[in-house]
Amino acid sequence: MTSNKALISIFLVVAVDVLGLTIVIPLLPFYAQEFGGTPIVVGLLFASFAVCQFLAGPVLGRISDRIGRRPTLIFSQIGTFIGFLVLGFANTLFLLFLARIIDGITAGNLSIAQAYISDVTKPEERTKAFAFIGIAFGLGFLIGPAMSGFLSDFGHSVPAFAAAGLSLASIICTITLLPSTEITHSPAPRKGRFSGFAEYLRRPETRRSLLEFFAFTLAFALLIGGFALFLERQFGFKAKETGYLFAFSGLIGAIVQGGLVGRLAAAWGEVRLSTIGFLAMALSYIPMGFIHDWRIFLIGVVVGGFGSSVTRPALTTLLTKSVGPHEQGEALGVSQSLNSIAQIIGPLIAGFLIEQQQLVLYGITAAVIALCGMFLTLQSKPPAPTHVAEG
Numbered sequence: 001m002t003s004n005k006a007l008i009s010i011f012l013v014v015a016v017d018v019l020g021l022t023i024v025i026p027l028l029p030f031y032a033q034e035f036g037g038t039p040i041v042v043g044l045l046f047a048s049f050a051v052c053q054f055l056a057g058p059v060l061g062r063i064s065d066r067i068g069r070r071p072t073l074i075f076s077q078i079g080t081f082i083g084f085l086v087l088g089f090a091n092t093l094f095l096l097f098l099a100r101i102i103d104g105i106t107a108g109n110l111s112i113a114q115a116y117i118s119d120v121t122k123p124e125e126r127t128k129a130f131a132f133i134g135i136a137f138g139l140g141f142l143i144g145p146a147m148s149g150f151l152s153d154f155g156h157s158v159p160a161f162a163a164a165g166l167s168l169a170s171i172i173c174t175i176t177l178l179p180s181t182e183i184t185h186s187p188a189p190r191k192g193r194f195s196g197f198a199e200y201l202r203r204p205e206t207r208r209s210l211l212e213f214f215a216f217t218l219a220f221a222l223l224i225g226g227f228a229l230f231l232e233r234q235f236g237f238k239a240k241e242t243g244y245l246f247a248f249s250g251l252i253g254a255i256v257q258g259g260l261v262g263r264l265a266a267a268w269g270e271v272r273l274s275t276i277g278f279l280a281m282a283l284s285y286i287p288m289g290f291i292h293d294w295r296i297f298l299i300g301v302v303v304g305g306f307g308s309s310v311t312r313p314a315l316t317t318l319l320t321k322s323v324g325p326h327e328q329g330e331a332l333g334v335s336q337s338l339n340s341i342a343q344i345i346g347p348l349i350a351g352f353l354i355e356q357q358q359l360v361l362y363g364i365t366a367a368v369i370a371l372c373g374m375f376l377t378l379q380s381k382p383p384a385p386t387h388v389a390e391g
Helices: 003-024 028-034 039-067 069-089 093-105 109-120 123-154 157-177 193-201 204-235 239-259 261-268 270-285 294-321 325-355 359-378
Strands: none
Touching (some): 003 123, 028 039, 039 093, 039 204, 069 157, 109 123, 193 204, 204 359, 239 294, 294 325, 325 359
C-alpha cells in the first residue's frame, strides 16, 4: 500500500462523510426552532452530541490502535448513519436530541482518519497530508451547506435524509476503497480515561499542544454553535441563506488548504503558521456584531476562513509530533475529547449570548479565546524533526 493510494482513499471517505455532516449543521438551529426550541435549547442540542463524543473519543482511539483504523471507522460511520435517519424522522425535540446522542456516541470519524494519516505518512509530510484531509472538509463545507440551503425549501427533514444517504455512501467507500493499515508497533499500555489525560498533560510539549488545540476548538465551536442564529438576527437570514454562507466559507477553506497550507508550513513551520491563523481568526471575529451589511461581512468570513483553515492542520501536526507512534491514536482521541468539551461549552455560551441579544459580545468572546490560543503559540518552540517516544 502506498501512502498516495491511502490518502486518496481516506480523502474520498472523509469527503463523503463530511458532506453529510455539513448538510445538517446549518439546518439544526432552524429545525429545533420549528419545535419551539430557544437559542439555549439549540446550544444544548449541539452540546448533547459533544458530551457523547467526549466520552467516546479516547475509547475509539484506543480501539483503533489495537484492532486497526478501518474497522473502527466503519463502526463510527454506522452510528452516524443511524443518527441521521433518526434526525430525518424527528417530529419532536426529544427525537432531535436522540439523533445527536446516537451520532455522538459513535463519533470518532475525524480522529480515526487523522490517526490513519499518521500511520501512512512521515512526520515531515504530515501537515501537508492533514491539509489534504482539510480539502475534503473544505469541499464538504462548500457543497454540503449549499445542498442544505437548497433542500430546506422542501422541508427540514429532506436534508437530513440526504445526509443519511451520503453517510451510507461513506460506509461503502470505507469498505470498498480504504486499505487496511498494519499494526507494526506494540500497543501502548492501557490507561484509564483520566490517567490518560494526566499522562499527556504532564509532558510540557504535549500539554501546550493540547491547550492550543482546545483554544482553537473552543473559539470555533462558539462561533459555529451560534452562527446560524447570529445570521438570522443580524441579517435576517433563514436556512437557505445560512447554508449558502456556510458554503462560501467552505470554498475559502478548500482554496486555502488545497494550495497554501503545505507551502506555508514548509516556509514558516507549524508554530508560526498556527500563530498567524489564530490572529486572523481573532481579527475576523471582533467586528462581527458591528457589521450590518452582509456583503461587508463576507470580508471577515474570508479572513476567518483562512485562519481556521491553516490553524487546525498545523496544531494537529504539532500534537502528533509530540507523542510516540504508538500513542498517536490515543493522543488524537484525547484531542477529540477536548474538542468535545469545547463543543459543549461553546454553543452554550453562544446560545446564552444570542438569547440575551448580545451579538457584539458573541463575536468578541470568540476573538478573546482565539487570542489566548495565539499567546500560547508564541511561547512554543518548533518541534524536533523526529520524536523519540517518552518512557
